[in-house]
Amino acid sequence: MERRNLLTGAAAAGALGATGLALPAGAAPKPHRVQTGLDRLVAGDYALLAGQRVGVVSNPTGVDADYRHLVDLIHESGRVNLVAAFGPEHGFRGSAQAGGSEGTGVDARTGITVYDAYGASQAKWEELITRAGVDTVVFDIQDVGVRFYTYIWTMYVSMCAAARLGRRYVVLDRPNPIGGKAYGPMMTTPFTSGVGLKEIIQQHGMTVGELARYFNAVFLPAEAGRAVDLEVVACRHWKRDMFAADTDVPWVMPSPNMPTPDTALVYPGTGLFEGVSSISEGRGTTRPFELVGGLATDFDHHWADRLNARELPGVRFREAYFVPTIAGHHPPLLNKLCAGVEVKVTDRAAYDPIRTAVAMLVEARKYPAFAWRADSYDPVRPYWVDKLTGSTRLRTMIDAGADVADVVGAWSAELAAFEQQRRPYLLY
Structure with a gap:
């Protein structure tokens, strides 16, 4: 079950709430200054990970406001027992094209073992987590808010594996760069695949932290036998109507063909x-x-x-x-x-x-x-x-000559139902 969720604003006080993040008295916040989950973890001197053997799921997007990577920061700090990193599609350092990965090896900068986790099944994730001796899995990847972008499914499958093994799971949240509104059709069970493992809307309008909460409550109990011990380190000062251009969060290409x-x-x-x-x-x-x-x-x-x-x-x-x-x-x-x-x-x-x-x-x-x-x-x-x-609905409707309003109207009910269902898991 969820041990705690670090929320935004006044509700975000707690383990990271008294770590120097408060603005000086009388000072106004900078317009759209957003603190990511990583920013807040660093400001809290990594206290959230103290005493744990940590494995990080990340890629080049896992950076702070000065473009320093989570793994490099943890390694240099000496405050965390970092035992492994796990690379998704495109690899941990981002050197592979679509549908590719970097393989398993030793990271040249830090000397830690990086395991190739692209396309890994739950069983493979359990093997990797066990082999690395990980107590706490930390996820920090910039998603782009779309069901067929595979990083959220890397998160989902690794959450399931952590739940089965009784491990802790920490998500360092980041803003959804295309905002918090949902659009499009629902995945149906017969068509689930690596580009849509579970039944969510095409443009889900959620952050990875919100998705983790949703997955943990809606899918993990049946898939993994129980929910995972989840903590979400939420962003501060992000709102659902903000796009990437409205914030000062650094943009790093999440994949080679997602440049801006x-x-x-x-x-x-x-x-x-x-x-x-x-x-x-x-x-x-x-x-x-x-x-x-x-x-x-x-x-x-x-x-x-x-x-x-x-x-x-x-x-x-x-x-x-x-x-x-x-x-x-x-x-x-x-x-x-x-x-x-x-x-x-x-x-x-x-x-x-x-x-x-x-x-x-x-x-x-x-x-x-x-x-x-x-x-x-x-x-x-x-x-x-x-x-x-x-x-098959979109394809068959277009082939039959349906116009735009008919195609879009066909998913209005399922979109409304998803918006209702996701509401308890939203953080912003």
Whole structure:
């Protein structure tokens, strides 16, 4: 069960509440100065981890306000018995591309063993935690707020393993860079996979700390036999209507094709183009997921024109041409001239990334070259877009000629139910 949750504001007093974080008397807080869970752990002189053998699940995003990494800080402090680190997709130091990892080895900077945990099952996590002799697992990764971004599932599976082993689990929370509002369809059980292990909404609108609380209450008792001994070190001064650009939290690329907060803003929607074989989502360009297009012989400027004519809120589309230099999910498009659109968000508060992407798919479907990506390894569920959206519904509705309002309206009830269900686990 949860031992404690360190909340924001006045409610956040406690183990870290009297550690020098208070502002001088009479001083006003800086606009949108946000303290992450890591900032608060350091300010508390690592007291939360005292007397524990600690293993850290992190990647290059686990940094403080001066871009110093959690593992490096812990190692240099001498205050924590750090025994291991665990690397997710892209690796602990971030040297691997999508679908890759760095392998298991010794970290050159700290000398600690880093275990390759990308795609690890619960059994594998139990083996790694036991082999490393970890008492407390610490998770600190910047998520981008989307169900098919795999770090939250690394957290979930490692939580389950920690629960089974009777270990403690600490989440150092970070703001959701695309805000706290939920959008999109629910995952359904038949379509769960590595890009959506459990039934949550596509753009969940939660921080990793909030998700950990939700997972612990809703899924772990059945999955792991009991809840994990969970502590969430919450952020201070973050609000649900804030985006990454509204805070001073440093941005470090969470993955090689997530270079900026602008990328994260569009990713909940344009990430769906990983499920279209004939259209690249711009991997290998300077604007991945903002640039979307297919072979210039197959797609043209009319795509942008038709999308702009829809006057979707908070967004415009620029006719764009680009050459993907990473094959990603679209090897035939590698190093070929592609024509399509650049997604230009004009109003973050009004913009709905998933509704926008549905409009893009509806219009792209009108081109003869449009084709959904099918994977031969899974003949029962061959369409990747179904795994991304959580069911066959979006694909079959678009194929049947449904327009945007019908597709989006189909998930309104499940979205409302999720918003209600997640409410007790929100911290901000």
